[in-house]
Amino acid sequence: MQSTVNYLWHTDDLLGQGATASVYKARNKKSGELVAVKVFNTASYLRPREVQVREFEVLRKLNHQNIVKLFAVEETGGSRQKVLVMEYCSSGSLLSVLESPENAFGLPEEEFLVVLRCVARVNTLSGSKDRLPPKVSPRHEAVPGQRTSSPLSAVAGMNHLRENGIVHRDIKPGNILRLLGEEGQSIYKLTDFGAARELDDDEKFVSVYGTEEYLHPDMYERAVLRKPQQKTFGVTVDLWSIGVTLYHAATGSLPFIPYGGPRRNKEMMYRITTEKPAGAIAGTQKQENGPLEWSYTLPVTCRLSLGLQSQLVPILANILEVEQAKCWGFDQFFAETSDILQRVVVHVFSLSQAVLHHVYIHAHNTIAIFLEAVYEQTRVAPQHQKFLFEGHFWVLEPNLSAQHIAHTTASSPLTLLSTASETPMGLAFKDPAQDIPKFFPKVDLQADYTTAKSVLGAGYQALWLARTLLAGQELMLRGLHWCVETLQATCRRTLEVTRMALLFLSSSLGTERFSSVAGMTEMQELKKVTELRSRLRALAEALSRCSHSITESQTSLSNLRSELLKNRDQVHADRSVQQIQYCLDKMNLIYKQFKKSRMRPGLGYNEEQIHKLDKVNFSRLAKRLLLQLFQETCVQKYQTSLVTHGRWMREVHETRNHLRMVSCSVAAYNTEAQGAQEGLSQILDRVSHQLLQDRTKEAQVSPPLTAPYPSPALTDLVLQMQELCEEMKLLAFDLQDNNRVIEGLSWPPSAPDS
Known part of the structure; x- marks a missing residue:
């Protein structure tokens, strides 16, 4: 057992371990409340003094629902090691969620939207620096079918960092913790600010931190390949890490995979990320010394609807850009992600095609815009679109607001009738039995x-x-x-x-x-x-x-x-x-x-x-x-x-x-x-x-x-x-x-x- 003045933990209750610290599940001695304690080891004290105290100072400055709270900074009794006492998230991390076999091919759509909202949603807090308004103003009226954010996810943890001039430098699924709210909903919180530092918009840094699969290629070149270079890095390096994280959450796999894996083929990993064509969001090498294959869409195994994919892919393409001049800035990224989260989802089942579509539109758009969005996904022209809802014809007047569209769900969608006869396409999917491995005869645990x-x-x-x-x-x-x-x-x-x-x-x-x-x-x-x-x-x-x-x-x-x-x-x-x-x-x-x-x-x-x-x-x-x-x-x-x-x-x-x-x-x-x-x-x-x-x-x-x-x-x-x-x-x-x-x-x- 180890303890500080107010907290007690056992070394068997290890939650995570890094190069400079270990995190344990602990209890408050008086109330019995569960907390997480981060105990720094001897190696951490070999760092410069300003680096040692940086995480304390950063966490003290931050106060946000989607960032793990810092309760106290204490010391152990004997060795007087520094201990951060933080909020305990009982449901693991986003990485543990993705590593679960249930999510081997990515998160379900609703859970992915929760991650997107908690990690990257724009806010309207006063005092933010250089904040751009969202591309489309949100509506605050209750709209049938509209997703409404709970108070726990009203603003984004990432944008809170942005407002406070902080770059995280180690964004990855393992540093996004998950807990369950009172109503059973997921709440994701950003943690591990050991690599974070305060940085003005135009300020650069030269030190390298982070996990290699999620590193910006310029940082990867120096940190992983150990190649000398004189490049400096700005706040947008976090955007690359966010892009890799979101792709991982959407698909269950990393976007850039050389033959043998990222850790075994580092040179090819660097080549994939730096040679990636504009607009590509993933690259793989399937054979040793084989060609690189680029993807401009999410894989067919992804569980996100095509409607959401069409909104997400342009964002990924523009933040997974090596050249700083081509990469989006934070303001545009937050505006675009906010645009997604402010949209209404209308479920439309094309009866002639036998396909269910998710149409993302704004509640204040006209029905004419909705009909065009339906056309983009179904290729059924607006003049040929007729709709049934719960057994009755639903006449949609083009000039009315989308608020007049019925509240739909996946099990109770609008049924689209086309006046033209078509051959049903059905759901496009890949057989899960393809490419699965088989057990070796010998025992290898x-x-x-x-x-x-x-x-x-x-x-x-x-x-x-x-x-x-x-x-x-x-x-x-x-x-x-x-x-x-x-x-x-x-x-x-x-x-x-x-x-x-x-x-x-x-x-x-x-x-x-x-x-x-x-x-x-x-x-x-x-x-x-x-x-x-x-x-x-x-x-x-x-x-x-x-x-x-x-x-x-x-x-x-x-x-x-x-x-x-x-x-x-x-x-x-x-x-x-x-x-x-x-x-x-x-x-x-x-x-x-x-x-x-x-x-x-x-x-x-x-x-x-x-x-x-x-x-x-x-x-x-x-x-x-x-x-x-x-x-x-x-x-x-x-x-x-x-x-x-x-x-x-x-x-x-x-x-x-x-x-x-x-x-x-x-x-x-x-x-x-x-x-x-x-x-x-x-x-x-x-x-x-x-x-x-x-x-x-x-x-x-x-x-x-x-x-x-x-x-x-x-x-x-x-x-x-x-x-x-x-x-x-x-x-x-x-x-x-x-x-x-x-x-x-x-x-x-x-x-x-x-």
Whole structure:
């Protein structure tokens, strides 16, 4: 046990160790509160006095939620070694998070955004030096779907250093500690200021510190390769380290990797970083003495959405620049990262492509800008974009604010419908089983641990992909179900309008009163009435065919709906994700034993036999997980679902176009029937008027001898004519109203004019 006046710790509780100090978990003697103590060794006192006290002074000056707090500076009792008493972060470091097999291919998107926010977000504290306003002013209103920062991550630790004129000089995942907040959220804090120093914007330094994989190439040349040079370094060297750290967090690997690794091939490491073309964010050498391969995008295994990648890659490209003249400054870096963090995420599932997109826009942007952003990711032009949300069409007016867009999640996105038929692409991914190592037959504790870690990482990637593929199938089926429901509703409304028109036409054409009228009219009018009635009969037959066609579409849609429901039941019953998780749990237990065993000098005979059995069981579980459950079950089901989805989408597309044609035909038939009905109505008006005139003349010329009233037959005929005339007018009005209804039946509906 060791202690200071107020704190106590055991040397077994080691949290970390460096060249000049060790960090232990300790307790306050009075309160029992957990803290971290940094105890400096003898080598630290060989440094100049100003270097020894620099870390104390820097930490005293800093006060920020994303920087580890300094509580006290004390001394041990016997040796009087200096001890820094600091905030204890119980969840390790960002490096330990990245070294966990769950994050072998990088952090999930939400966790990466937390890292980005805590490490680099711009702030608006007063008194900052040369602070540029962010490129886009933030909105403080509550916006649906907008990420809001907690008070614990409202400003960035890095920018706080910038405001205080401090360059860290050793930024890396191992120096970014993690703790959990009261609500279970991650909070990342910058630590280890042993290499930090105060520096004005235009001031330079010549001393070299840092961890070689994260060093700026100019510093790497002198510190690692030991080459003499007269270069000085400015505050922007931290930007290179931030770029490497962010790439590591996004992908799970370093951006610059020579053959054999950075530590074994230092000359090639330096060559990669200095020869990197402009815009490239990564470089690798896959063969000994082989060519360098450059990457301008994040790898396909990265779990960040393409929407976020498109925002992040330009930042990485501009801070991973060797030449100071080409590299961004801190102000632009903070402005650009702040721009990302102030954006709203709108989840959009392209139904025709079967791909989920994350669209990053500002809440105060117009919907027209959102539609353009959707086009950039989907290549579906704004005029061809139609959206469903929770089963209903969501009409987006281009001039409105993006605040009017519904609050979306990955499981409840906007569903994008394209008016053009496309072949579903689905999720692009790399098979995690590719390039994974195999166990050597002999027992090698370190090699076995490394192999188990790589295979387990591939297993966790397979789990993430399995969940994503299953969620994609659910979104495909749900979106198609909504399309079918909408088309069926269109069928019902169109069929109702068509049958109503048929009913009116049948009622008019079926009456026997036309024969009485025909017998009373002149030859020319009789011919006209006959032509109009023939045309109305033809229109009635055409509408009847339309009605039959709509009924057939209804039957086809009902069959498709039944297939969709059957497939949704199958997706819900799928247990492959649970089976993969079961295998991972078993593999994880073996991995933890390998991790524990590698620290031992060797194993006894019985322990070695158990170790060999564990390797066999681990390999068996990995084969079942990666080959049987993932490749042969998850991937094959997903590929089959894409083929089926494409067939169903074509059927929906054809039905939609067919219904549009039928609706147009019904509208045209109604318009023509309306004209014919108006023509008949005019003739009936004239006939009725002529009958009344003839009756009046007959009454005046030869009054009846036997009765003072007209004959009942003639009176009935006049009344029938008047009644029929009114019916024709009503029918024409109803047909006109039907046309207005049909005009509203287009699918998908058009957005209202701006």
